[in-house]
Amino acid sequence: MMYNHPYKEAPMSKNAKFFLLLSLLTLFIFACTLPSGQPKKNDPNIVFTAAAQTASVQLTQAVATIETQAPPSTPPTLAPSFTPAVNKSTDDNCDKAKFIKDVTIPDGTVFAPGESFTKIWRIKNIGTCTWTTGYALVFDGGAELSGVSPTPLTSRVAPGEIIDISVNLVAPATHGDYLGNWQIQNDSGEKFAKIYVEINVGNLDFAVTSVNLSVTGSCGHFVITANITTNSEGEVTYKWKRSDGAIDNANHPPVKFTSAGTKSVSTDWYLGASGSHWMDIYIDAPNHQQFGRANFNCP
Numbered sequence: 001m002m003y004n005h006p007y008k009e010a011p012m013s014k015n016a017k018f019f020l021l022l023s024l025l026t027l028f029i030f031a032c033t034l035p036s037g038q039p040k041k042n043d044p045n046i047v048f049t050a051a052a053q054t055a056s057v058q059l060t061q062a063v064a065t066i067e068t069q070a071p072p073s074t075p076p077t078l079a080p081s082f083t084p085a086v087n088k089s090t091d092d093n094c095d096k097a098k099f100i101k102d103v104t105i106p107d108g109t110v111f112a113p114g115e116s117f118t119k120i121w122r123i124k125n126i127g128t129c130t131w132t133t134g135y136a137l138v139f140d141g142g143a144e145l146s147g148v149s150p151t152p153l154t155s156r157v158a159p160g161e162i163i164d165i166s167v168n169l170v171a172p173a174t175h176g177d178y179l180g181n182w183q184i185q186n187d188s189g190e191k192f193a194k195i196y197v198e199i200n201v202g203n204l205d206f207a208v209t210s211v212n213l214s215v216t217g218s219c220g221h222f223v224i225t226a227n228i229t230t231n232s233e234g235e236v237t238y239k240w241k242r243s244d245g246a247i248d249n250a251n252h253p254p255v256k257f258t259s260a261g262t263k264s265v266s267t268d269w270y271l272g273a274s275g276s277h278w279m280d281i282y283i284d285a286p287n288h289q290q291f292g293r294a295n296f297n298c299p
Contacts (some may be wrong), residue, residue, distance in 0.1 A: 091129070093127055094128055095131075095184075095186050096125075096126045096127035096192065096193075097123050097124065097125060097126060097127070097184060097193035098123070098124040098126045099121065099123060099193075100123060101122050102120070102122075103121065103122050103164055104117070104120045104166075105117060105119045105120075105197060107198040108199070108200055109198075109200070110199070110200045111199055111200070111201055112202070112231035113171060113172065113173045113201055113202055113232075113259065113260045114171060114173055114260070116169070116170050117169055117170075117171070117199075118166055118168050118169070119167055120165070121165050121166075121195050122162060122163075122164050122165075123164075123165055123184075123193060124162045125157045125158065125160065125161050125163070126159070126160075127159060128159055130156055130158045131156065131163075132156050132187060133152055133154070133156065134186070134187030135157075135185065135186050135187060136151055136152040136184070136185050137149070137150065137151040137152075137153070137165055137182055137183075137184060137185075138151075138182065138183055138184075138185045138191065139180070139181070140181040140182055140194070142178075142179045142196070143172070143180040144180060145169040145170055145172070145180050145199075146169060147167045147180065147182075148167065149182075151166075153165065153184075165195075171201045172201055173201075174201065174202070175202025176200070176201055176202070177198070177199075177201075178200070178201065179198045180197045180198075181196045182194075182196065182197070183195070202232050202260070206232050206233065206286050207230065207286055208228055208229065208230050208291070209230060209231050210291070211227065211228050211281060211291035211292050212226070212227040212292065213227075213279070213280075213281065213291075213292045213294035215279070215294045219272065220272055221270050221271075222268070222269045222270075222277075222279075222296055223268055223269075224268075224269065224279045224294050225265070226238075226264065226266070226281045226292075228262065228263055228265065228283070229260075229261070229262040230257045230260055230261065230262075231260050233259050234256075234286060235254040235255065235256050235285065236257070236283060236286070237252070237254050237283075237284040238252060238265065238282060238283050239252070239284060240279060240281055240282075241280040241290070242269065242277075242278075242280075243276075243277045243278040252265070254285075271298055273298065274298050274299055275297070276295065276296075276297050277295070277297070277298065278293050278294060278295045278296070279293070279296075280294075
């Protein structure tokens, strides 16, 4: 027999409730992680904001880098350089000279020992500066030959002009060859224009250079003396000549010279006749020449 009664659900078990809650929670989590169905459009404000943030980071890094650099070292202070005063030495063409010729005493000229002479050079100013009387000829080594140094120039010499420069010298007493160097010195003490003098002493051809005659005594007996000077060593032969024409046949011994110098010879004339008279000496060797005349009177 069937009985009719109202519908009534059976109560849910505890396990069923737990699995239901777990399923809902899983679906919720899955829905949160899925991307949206439509892509979002780019927001320009977001782009500019990101760029600004990037620039800000870079600027901050640059500033940080600059702030952490060591400060540059201060360069040392240099002392002012010395500027020399302008002088003639800065102009290479200021003082320049050209040798023209030896006006006197060519190279190798022979002199007797102790003989005096004047050396003259002809020089042209080929520089750009005028030579004044503050310029001088100065000795620069070798044989000085008793020359005065400095010997000032006697006049101004403009560029392009020519001057004769001279110095008084004396040959040495000893035979030999001698070379003396000279230069021009400007008013600042700088030297230029090297020139020289070259001589030989004692190698002259032997010769009598002079004879001086003198007379002493009185009527009846006169003494005639000849002072003979030579330029170097050698022997001199001679004869006397008289105003009365007498021939000197005497064999006079040679006068020997060991160096340049002067020696004397004498002769006597016994004369009683009145009037004017003279006596000569003839140098036979080396000159073959008559020198001078001694004059005297007898009342």
